[in-house]
Amino acid sequence: MAYVISFANLKGGVGKTSLTNAIAYEYANEGKKVLVIDYDPQASQTAICNVDTMEVKEGGSLNEHSIAQIFREKTPQPINIYPNFDLVPASIELQTYAESSIAGKELFLSAYLEDINAREKYDYIFIDPPSNAGTLMISTIVACDYIVIPQKITLLDETGTIELLDAMRKQGKLRRESYKVIGIVPMFFDKRRKSHYERMSELKEAIRNYERNVLKPYVEILDEDIFLTPIRDLNIWNRAIEEGMPLREFILQKARTYKDVLVELKALITDLEKNMQQNFVAK
Numbered sequence: 214m215a216y217v218i219s220f221a222n223l224k225g226g227v228g229k230t231s232l233t234n235a236i237a238y239e240y241a242n243e244g245k246k247v248l249v250i251d252y253d254p255q256a257s258q259t260a261i262c263n264v265d266t267m268e269v270k271e272g273g274s275l276n277e278h279s280i281a282q283i284f285r286e287k288t289p290q291p292i293n294i295y296p297n298f299d300l301v302p303a304s305i306e307l308q309t310y311a312e313s314s315i316a317g318k319e320l321f322l323s324a325y326l327e328d329i330n331a332r333e334k335y336d337y338i339f340i341d342p343p344s345n346a347g348t349l350m351i352s353t354i355v356a357c358d359y360i361v362i363p364q365k366i367t368l369l370d371e372t373g374t375i376e377l378l379d380a381m382r383k384q385g386k387l388r389r390e391s392y393k394v395i396g397i398v399p400m401f402f403d404k405r406r407k408s409h410y411e412r413m414s415e416l417k418e419a420i421r422n423y424e425r426n427v428l429k430p431y432v433e434i435l436d437e438d439i440f441l442t443p444i445r446d447l448n449i450w451n452r453a454i455e456e457g458m459p460l461r462e463f464i465l466q467k468a469r470t471y472k473d474v475l476v477e478l479k480a481l482i483t484d485l486e487k488n489m490q491q492n493f494v495a496k
């Protein structure tokens with residue numbers, strides 16, 4: 214049994230890729246088998262895993278591993294990056310395929326997971342999606358058991374969340390499915406700012422109403438509080454990337470005063486686990 218999860222939002226720059234990488238690494242570090250699929254043509258996940266994105270492109274030595282190959286009826290093999298942590302990298306051709314007129318484009322990702330027996334081989338499968346509501350995002354919604362929404366808490370930053378929830382509703386209605394959102398992760402959070410807490414309680418109320426009046430029965434938000442453990446705005450996230458290190462290793466080797474960030478990640482994992490175990494229905 215495995216969980217297929219995506220940190221998604223129709224806004225870019227909210228920390229989807231960074232958080233996917235850090236949470237996937239935490240699970241791998243606990244001994245769970247983890248697969249991360251970079252499903253964004255911008256290939257940021259591929260880059261932060263230190264895979265040379267130039268080599269993943271057409272003509273490059275790693276091109277056979279690119280997730281874009283699934284549209285050519287190939288079965289790209291994951292690359293091992295860290296112990297228990299495999300990656301299927303992305304390349305820019307993914308965009309071309311997403312915009313092409315191949316029939317059934319939105320089913321290729323789910324079919325690929327079956328082709329590689331991903332649910333048997335891995336405990337956790339993360340799909341790192343792009344920040345728009347095109348084919349790649351829809352495929353992600355269809356392939357996942359759970360969506361988690363990282364979102365900034367400042368004013369107007371909820372638009373990407375609402376647009377994503379609505380895209381999920383439309384797909385659910387079309388496909389007669391109900392999609393599960395675990396909750397929203399407040400990103401770039403500042404614990405000293407009272408406004409962040411006020412905004413969260415306003416949003417909680419608004420989103421529950423939206424769920425009840427609009428999303429039901431096609432989208433369900435599982436967490437009772439909607440908002441999961443917040444992730445603080447800290448420069449170590451950027452520094453870890455600059456050093457080419459997973460956040461955990463960067464903290465343990467170079468920034469030990471920030472060890473509480475790992476506690477933050479563990480608390481978020483506890484939130485995810487609680488909701489996933491209570492609501493699991495395998496696809």
Ligand SMILES: Nc1ncnc2c1ncn2[C@@H]1O[C@H](COP(=O)(O)OP(=O)(O)O)[C@@H](O)[C@H]1O
Binds near residue numbers: 226227400448450454
């Ligand atoms: N908690 C955080 N604190 C500070 N900066 C962060 C944090 N999380 C991510 N970042 C930075 O924000 C930028 C965007 O993050 P990224 O994960 O690429 O977002 P997305 O995938 O949503 O586009 C990156 O430069 C990343 O290093």
Ligand SMILES: [Mg+2]
Binds near residue numbers: 230253258341342
């Ligand atoms: Mg990203």
